[in-house]
Amino acid sequence: MFDINFVERSIIAAVLIGLTAPLIGSFLVVRRSSLIADSLAHVTLTGVTAGVLAGNLQAFWDINPLYTGFLFAFAGSLIIERVRHTYGGFQELAAPILMAAAVGLSAVFMSISADGVTEWYGYLFGSVVSVQMEDLWFIGLMTIAALGLLAAFGRELMFLSFDEEMAAAAGIPVKVFNVLLAVLLAIVISASMQVVGVLLAGALITLPAAAAMQWASGFKRMLLIAVIIGEASVAAGVTGSILFGIASGGGTVVTAAFILFATLLLRTWINWKRNRRLKYERHQGA
């Protein structure tokens, strides 16, 4: 029943990630904390390198490094949430500080580990064609968890993302849901690592949502458009990876970026046309 080949595995993994990443991204973008995605992705890298290193040093350690990656991302998300509240004035420093520490530690772990560079490239830039059955289980599990949490608490999270103070006033336990959002982010990032890679997970989370924001008139529609853009991007990424051997993260993110920039240009043009028409009508009226 589970005898599926690498093409099918990569397509399934990509479709799942193309769904969850833009969803969580939309919340982050309207909450104005899109930078967190990148820093958490880098923390995940630290977890993965720590996992691989542990596997090198201890013979009995046989755990998929994706799980240590998730654990680190989870811890990192809690730390970021804490720092966001304690720092006040300079809270935007929290993300780059965590990011720098995470990448630094990863680099040190990598240089200690005996593994060659090619293994790391898969984690850094994504290599969807090397998704194994157990990885697919991990991704599936994480997707179900993320979708379940979103379905259950989507309304509260949306409220919170748009206006934290209003949400608090309306009696939503802000702290709990902030942590929940951070946990969701950790889930999505650790799941998307193999499809787009650590360095590009933030991109697949942010770019479709940023593009969708330009078109959508409501949050639900924004979610829908973001998912469509996300799926289109991963489709391009997987195709490029299987047919041309381009790292899947690269193809995916370039497509998403292209859609975003095309959106921006188109919007600028539409606005310009409308302004000209308005001006013309005003002129006719006068």
Add this chain to the structure above:
Amino acid sequence: MIFLEFDFLRYALIIGLMIGVVAPVAGVFVVVRKTPMIADAMSHTALTGIAFHLWLASYLVWLSEWNPLYTGILFTFIVSFLIEYLRRRFQAFQELSIPVVMASAIGLGVVFISLADGFNNDLFNYLFGSILTVNAADAVVIGIISAVSLLLFLLFYKELLFLAFDEEQAAVNGIPVQRVNLLFAGITAVIVASSISILGVLLVSALITLPAAAALRVASTFKSMFLYAVVFGETAVLAGFFASYYYDLSSGGTIAVVSFLIWTIIVLAEKVAGQRRQRPWKEAKWTDKANQ
């Protein structure tokens, strides 16, 4: 000091020490301007430039004689303008401009690397830095870049300072905000790109942001912030250099980790001491925010 007999180690040390000055100095401005992620965006763009160079060099043989870092510098320079444009374009969601640029830059970089078939050890050195890859020419170029950047920082110190604290007030006082912004972005871009050989694309921002963030917590005046930042930066660079030479650890990684440790120690010490000195600029910024 037996290791200094090797030429490349001497150059690496010289470059490291120069970067240990300019990167934290730029970092102080970056941190006070509250745009710390800009260094990340720029360094990731440098990766795109490097990758583009590698790809082009697989067709144009003469290009392979040049150091890809120069293409990286060119790319960061161009993108510093793009970031300023996007900041205005996104208006309500200004902070999006940096993740967007960063994401597009790495995505494009990865595609170029794939096309150039460049997933090898060289790329790894660009990503995480290496003290083994520098030569005399790099040392000279980075020396010139450092000197010019420091000179520009000195010449435009007042303008940059003013702009960092309060852009609107600076504009009212007749400072050409946009031109100074562009100048600053340009200097930062060049500093970022020249730090890549030692620190690596992914770790440049560590030496820019972390020492400045630590200095922000201990310094009592703005000028002393520069001094602290440079001291922290140089400490980290030296630690990274020796760790890389004696224990074969990643130089960029060690520099980042040591910078982070310095910052952590300072934060903890502050907590233990339980007293926070007055930091006039920080207070000013907060009251500004409260007034809005």
